[in-house]
Amino acid sequence: MKNLQLNKLIGNVPTVSYSVGQLDKLIHQQLSETLQEVGVSLPQFTMLSNLHQGGEMANAKLASRSFISPQASNQIIKVMEEKGWVSKCDDPNHGRILLIGLTEKGHAVYEQCKTKAIDFEYQMLDGIPVENVLMLKATVQRLIANLKESSHI
Numbered sequence: 323m324k325n326l327q328l329n330k331l332i333g334n335v336p337t338v339s340y341s342v343g344q345l346d347k348l349i350h351q352q353l354s355e356t357l358q359e360v361g362v363s364l365p366q367f368t369m370l371s372n373l374h375q376g377g378e379m380a381n382a383k384l385a386s387r388s389f390i391s392p393q394a395s396n397q398i399i400k401v402m403e404e405k406g407w408v409s410k411c412d413d414p415n416h417g418r419i420l421l422i423g424l425t426e427k428g429h430a431v432y433e434q435c436k437t438k439a440i441d442f443e444y445q446m447l448d449g450i451p452v453e454n455v456l457m458l459k460a461t462v463q464r465l466i467a468n469l470k471e472s473s474h475i
Contacts, residue, residue: 342465349446356442360434365390365398366407367439370424370432373408378423380413407431 336344354364362370368388373379376387385395399422402408407428413419424432447455 338465353439353442356438357435360431360438362431362435363398365394366402367432367435369395369398369402370407370428370435373422373424374429374432378411378421380419380421384422402428405431 350364357364357367365388368390369384372384372387376383379387381395381399382392384399385392388395390398399408399410403410405427406425408422409425410420410422413421450458
């Protein structure tokens with residue numbers, strides 16, 4: 323019975339996958355525009371967020387957590403380093419690895435971006451009851467877990 327109900331839902335247009343894709347595109351476009359107000363690109367903000375949450379890390383780890391290639395990450399890091407937002411230092415546990423970390427200026431830029439991102443999130447979730455937002459977050463996390471399990475990531 324459950325599969326029959328699910329089959330009817332999946333067969334309806336738009337599908338969940340299509341709707342999530344549309345949402346992703348709109349978030350990317352509109353959050354990018356919002357962040358440009360403070361002179362930061364979405365990939366830069368993603369990297370600043372990861373450095374803020376995870377502390378210093380190597381480029382490969384930062385790139386993976388930021389959903390970009392290590393090559394693209396190198397370019398973004400170079401620009402952020404020129405702006406004084408990040409610095410590099412030797413990894414004390416591995417002589418050939420450089421760790422990337424936020425500078426004081428980088429922390430300040432991150433805080434500006436975070437404020438913009440929170441305002442954006444409030445706008446996006448306007449009119450949705452808190453219980454539904456919590457359910458949405460849990461559902462999205464379950465979708466991610468299902469896909470990771472099925473692809474053995």
